[in-house]
Each structure stands twice: as C-alpha cells, then as structure tokens.
Amino acid sequence: MALGILIAFIPFPVHTFLAGVTAIYFRINVAVAILASWITNPITIGPLYYGCYRLGLLLMGRQATTDREGFFSINLGNLLEDVGEPLLLGCLVSGVAIAGLAYWSVNRLWVWHVRRRFSRRRNLLRTPQP
Numbered sequence: 001m002a003l004g005i006l007i008a009f010i011p012f013p014v015h016t017f018l019a020g021v022t023a024i025y026f027r028i029n030v031a032v033a034i035l036a037s038w039i040t041n042p043i044t045i046g047p048l049y050y051g052c053y054r055l056g057l058l059l060m061g062r063q064a065t066t067d068r069e070g071f072f073s074i075n076l077g078n079l080l081e082d083v084g085e086p087l088l089l090g091c092l093v094s095g096v097a098i099a100g101l102a103y104w105s106v107n108r109l110w111v112w113h114v115r116r117r118f119s120r121r122r123n124l125l126r127t128p129q130p
Helices: 003-008 015-026 028-038 043-058 074-124
Strands: none
Touching: 003 015, 003 074, 015 028, 015 043, 043 074
16 A cells, blocks of 8 residues: 555656556556556646645745646646655655555554454353353
8 A cells, every 4th residue: 555655656657567567567556556646647646746845945945936727737848847846745755654654544544453353263262162
C-alpha cells in the first residue's frame, strides 16, 4: 500500500504501470500497490498536486508566482518554470510522509488483528469442553 501511495504522488501519468512493475520487482502485493496508486484520479489529481505545490512553496520559503488558474493551465513551459521545483518537492515530502503513515497504519492494524486472533484461539483452548 505504501508503495502505491508513494507512486501516486509522482507527477506523471503512468502510475498504474509503475506501481505494478515496482511491486513485481520488490515482490510485494501487486493488486494493493496498483489500487493504492489510484488515489490520484481525475477528481483528486488537481487538489492533490495543488496542495503539494503549496507545500513545496512553503518549504522553499517562496511566494506563488502562478495563481490557481495559472497552475491548472495547459502551458507546459510556464508550468515547468514556475511550478516545477515546488511541486516536485511538495510531492516528494507528501508522498514519503503519507506512504510512511499508511505503512505504519497497516502494520498496526495487522498486528492488532493477529493478536486478537491468537487471543481468541487461546481463550477457545482454555474453555472446558463438555
């Protein structure tokens, strides 16, 4: 899951393919990695990348040179000049932080589930049989 989320924050359009190939390379669950990479979809991609851009600006101590409408414009040259560095920095920081949080959360959920299962098994073995 963490791998898919990390890949979802990379600002280029081949998330599904990259998540699948990377999951196969690292021998992790391919389906979960691909599904997690789909957090960036046509509905969420704009606000997600704009938030990463604003975070990048904050971390770099810069002011926005492009307004919100300019950020979503198709002018690729302008976008790469004005938005590129803060966007990439914000995507990197956000991706690592959220992927780390997802990894920790899934790990804690898994540990809780296994402990609960062993506790139920232990209680079942302790109860007297009729």
